[in-house]
Amino acid sequence: MFSGPAAEVALGDVIAQRRERVFLVLAALFIGSMTMLNLLGVTRFLDFSFTLFGRRVPMPLAVGVLPYPLTFLCTDFISELYGRRRANFLVWVGFGVNLWLALVLWVGGLLPGFDQPVPGPDGRLPLFFEIRKLTLGAIAASMIAYLSAQLCDVQLFHFWKRLTGGRHLWLRNNGSTLVSQFVDTFAVITITHFYAGALPIAAGRPVWPQLWVFIATGYLFKFAAALIDTVPFYLGTRWLRRYLALTGSEPPVPGGSS
Template sequence: MKTLTGKKLRLAHRIYLVLGALFICSLVVSNLIFQKFFYWNPFGIFNFEISVGLLPYPITFLVTDLVSEIYGRRKANDLVLAGIFASVFSLGIIGVANVVPAIDGSPVQDLVFNKVFGATTIAVLASMTAYLFAQLVDIQIYHFWKRVTKGKKLWLRNNLSTIFSQFVDTLSVLLLLCYFKVLLWDQFGPLLLAGFLFKVLVAFIDTPLLYAGVFIFKRLFGLETGEEIKID
């Protein structure tokens, strides 16, 4: 654990806040936009039927892996808890917005607003439950392989932790959404397969981004292999 002082410490705090903001924004937005689904067929190989909520969601796992690598497990867990709080707070805001009646001249009337955000409460609760479990799994697996590899083979712990935790997340949230009848059970199998494969693909794609981030941090703060920054 490396202790920083002066400008380096302030810079480490600022970067952590930026990563935290990126993490929380991605998490909350993914819960708000999840009801829109689309098809994506990269290179004609596989036809993904996925929610647009999955587009920002992998960012959360990339950020927690980067924070785990540089700032340690405790600071990564702090982000998870902050994300839970932000999601709950967003539910309160949406609840108030649903209760107040729209005026006649409002561009968005109550019916449209409720249709778009009506399932948000159940979706956020389901997502938070699955997300909390998956993120804790991701962080635990990441640090397990970090100890085993003695801080080396970043690609291995990034992909193993992300792939397994993303499967846990996808399975959990779809089970809950189907159980509460937000989605139909007929959609469960196709969405599970498409969602998991999409997240696996993204996990491989974001590996170079994680390497780039870790490289920048190591050069910026003079970190050795496996060394972490200590910030309070």
């Protein structure tokens, strides 16, 4: 057993390993969720429509939205525990990973294969090309929205943190996420429609009222998820600060300035 300075060095090594492992887990969850939502994208719309006072309220939700709230929770954890620099770095890494995904899909469609991008009798392309078409459109739309929303989330998180002097954790968690998720939802829906044409918009009806239904539904889902994740964010931050031996609000790694 170590004692004295040797014990302090050994404990410091254990804590440093914990901090890097926690960061890697959060980063993996973030990047995995980002990749998943672009692959799923608008391949299927879930129907959460309901009747209120005898009136049908449409609530279509793209299946790709399901993992998205986790990305904001991960960046909030990293912003709180590791500082703005690491959070911004992770946002850019996620952007690069999804560009890599788009490149693989694009090249995969150019190389010779046993099937061709020709619609079958049912009017559908072979499976890979259907996925490729929807995913490339989703990536183009979501990457613009992604950068805008994630960078907005990180900046607002630290704005609220400075404004409140590090107090009111709920405010910087929700105040950053709710604004940035509206930015994301508005951008991804409008770009997906006007650039990729991948939304099930009814012909012969005004476009914008239909787009606002998709925007409102996506945002309400993210809004509810942001409010719900306040509790795990509080509990997770409290536990991780003890586990990572953080005594103040300073970031635990060199160069992780907030």
